[in-house]
Amino acid sequence: MTQSLDVYLPMDRRQALVRGVPIPEQSAGVALLADVAGFTPLAEVLVRALGPLRGAEEVTALLNQAYGALIAAVDTFGGSVVCFSGDAITCWFAPPKEGGVAHDATLPATSVALRATACALAMQHAMGAFAAIPLPGGATAALSVKVAVVAGGARRLLVGDPSLQRYEVLAGGLLDRLAALQHQACSGEVLLEEALGRQLDARLCAARRETPSGESVVAVTGLADAVAPHPWPPLPTTLADDVCKQWLLPAVAARLAHTPSHFLAELRPAVALMLEFHGLDYDADERAGTHLDAYIRWVQQIVARYQGALIDLTMGDRGSYLYAVWGAPEVHDDDATCAVAAARELLAPPQEFHWLAQVRIGMARGTLWSGAYGGPTRRTYGVLGDATNLAFRLMSKAPASALWCDYAVARAAERGWAFAGLPPVRVKGKAGLIRVYEPLVPSEHRAPPADSPLVGRVAEQAQLAAVLDAVAAGGSRVVVLEGEAGIGKSRLVGELA
Template structure:
């Protein structure tokens, strides 16, 4: 969320005031009273307090039961959660409790009164006595909801971590440590208190003690409620720039991607939804003991700040969002989401890559921490991941809420983290399912975890070079595409004869571009294959798809140490371009290691280094092609970083009279992809463009029939595939697999792809699609306008929105005239 004012706030002062009011509900009062004032807040706030941790059991079962009911199910989950939390917060406010954090189906509340231990315990007793038999009413029946409550008292430090991109509060001190232990012991219906709380309670309030922990007598009469305090917001400035600054600060307490959902209409309710998500849990262990001195505390707080900012940047880089960081029974635990609030088609891959990068960042963090404390520090991480459909949305009320997720898949991710050894990454079979077959995984013995009847299979993640091209899994037979393949083979023949060719294959995700390139390979035995692939999160990684290509060109063994790789690169350059050895350091940024400058390269300006680098790499291609024809396949070019795109365009311009075929695979139309440095490529006589379109009706059914050859396709199944998959081979393949397994719903493997397309829509387009999905499977424009709940101005634009959604294949136009009739999937 860089540069909020310039990007996000071209609005009126009134709109900003409304946005401020909404954003303030996502932050605790402790943040509002200090973070937004003119005098900069301290790093932490120290109080004497009691904390109450309330864990609601039953929400997971509720969410799971309604996960298959679609949007109506998500609405019922949202209503049940809001009703329950509204009743809870009403009771807590009677005892002047301040909600510090939500955590899916749990929350943490602070009490600061003189007798805060008794006050917090009284609030806990009132919660259990009034809400102990609560039943959530849903369309499928009733679901009992129960509370397990843990209490802790003593010193409380509210630490504010982060920067302008993302902030989060962390609770430290005796009170936080006590509830971390108490929450693990508290079963549904129980109130467990820590030692400090226990010492402040009358003996008659305690039912039993085990070691230093106490169980409160649930029938005890609580203290009467205290005078309730109203949640007061700091005054807003009448000046636009100052309001923007306040809004910008509050926005950093939201997970990435959520602010954009609120900007269009801050007063609108954020819809809860079931989403395919990969949940990443981290337990940070081996933190130094918390010292009593101010200097020692400052050092520890600096270490935690460094840790959070480092890990948040990594998670953000891979498209995830930090959801929360909390104290654990040992160390701290951090939860990150991949797929909510923003989905990508490869969220599981991103999450695993982020976990690897997080583990890789620990050595430097420890070095900085050791320098900070002037003593050896050895932080470590235990990481667990799981994937599945979860409920995602606002938890709480209109007065105080947070964006969170809940469901069995979230709980399992936390359990998996608990099984991981320091320094390791464990994933579930559900996450493994979404990873490429080449992912380095080692199966570990299945483990028994809380909430699961059977042992859970787990896999240990090994080192994974994200820059190596991923093997395309060929589960389906090859159907159709005879004209396209003929054109590709013709280009291959011309390149083999010394007449270089470049071919841009473009089409939507799953349409079969990569599969087409594989079908070309049997005729390329005489060619040296060079493969590069752009990463969806690689915009800020210069030259990232070129590293494996240069490894192949220069015969570098990636399994050898860096010094041997550098030596092999030098020898490769000497073989191919002996007169350009003095330019060897220019290859360092692509190869991924530092090469000391020669006198020649040291004198070059950055602009000249860039120009000479392009020329050296192009010359490498020319020299190697003189020995053997080259086939360069560059996949997913819609995600190319700028310098990689410049290098690709430069190389293509030079191949006219060489034995090189460049095969470019991307999703964007040439008018969108071939801009800037590549805008002249379509004018080259050896450059061609080929749009890969959907399979015909007969080809699509033939593919499905091949996939289900063991059982055949009924007429209704054929209709289902044609309606839901169209002619997209990936969709057909996944739906056929679902049918083979006895289902007919959209497979989990497609949820991420579909949600990622929806999440890329503007909020106005997204809202039209959401309302359309509620109206019914078939609808026309007047019907949609009649129920559209937003402003008149947006209603006037609905026709334009419907046209766009139809072009994007998110709606189908069943009948164009005289009155358009639309279909939702």
């Protein structure tokens, strides 16, 4: 049975479109951010143990199970998964009559906050099923989630070129507070802002604590009374695929049209690009939504011209982030070279975007999981993996107006670009120093291409790159390559040189 494409839209957007009513751009409600931890190391273990094909299948199954459980909790309490961002989902719980549907108009605002809090607790309960995931060889791994909940006003925006993809956005100071609160949460926790904790005080089983910055937050472990489920009313019809395709990358929509129920997940060598930008005041500037839409369309045009894909857009307390990929869902021989060319253009926006501030980019290359994931009622297309995390860390370290690449990007794009080495840096999640490179100008003397692409040596290349990282950190290493004559030892070394 073919799955309707409307599951790639938030539930409140689907309700509004089917019923012919708009979602207000400015509204008050409760925002929830659920951030899952543990997928990247788990995926790496599964791929090493089972191989790329079976490993990708197992990763997909776990993604669907975990996010399906989280999304089911959101559905149960009348929320909407507005957007996915890496390992996180951002959800919105609207008061009565928002989202194109009149819920019980007598519900007080407190009940909306209670529904969101009950959802957060249900998420934590559901993730208990992933506390000891059996692995090949008898070991176990765990997935966990931390959840932050805040209440107030926010901007709900729909941005992007419909022919390339539209993006759902929640923006404003509320989202900055949500992201800041999420940074204070620990795995397994549900955190509420102090003001929201006071509003629900007598109804919570909770403890207050201070953050390192001196702010008071509320860690919730339960509710004094059960909160009744508040599911969305059934839709009278599904949305036409031609409408839903506007929320999907064209290549993803085309593949879904020819795949019975879901699209095949893959492990692919790909380049991840993370771009941070500032400059918009979503609370005070009425034109902020228009400015963001124009900027995203400009970014989309550049990324598409260089055969990449803009995956998602994230709003946070430390700026807004764009995530683009080369190598998924479509592969090209010169993905790394094109990615660098696109990144350099993105660092030089036209005067139209004079409001832009502190643009910086991080890029990394590695084997990434790509595919569709989620639950029966809400799904997304994503590209996840260690290179994505490293690109984010490099972006965060880079100065304003800078583009930092890891060694793998510089190596893959060296036939098209000349690079300058920068001092190695330490980043969160990596034991040693990371070598950093900056593209300078297109290379005038391109090395002759190999007779054929190197195939089936992704793991070996990653091992050699790790050895070089260790050497850059000040250590020394000896590498021995063994194999039958003609198996490709010299070719592998040539890729490294």
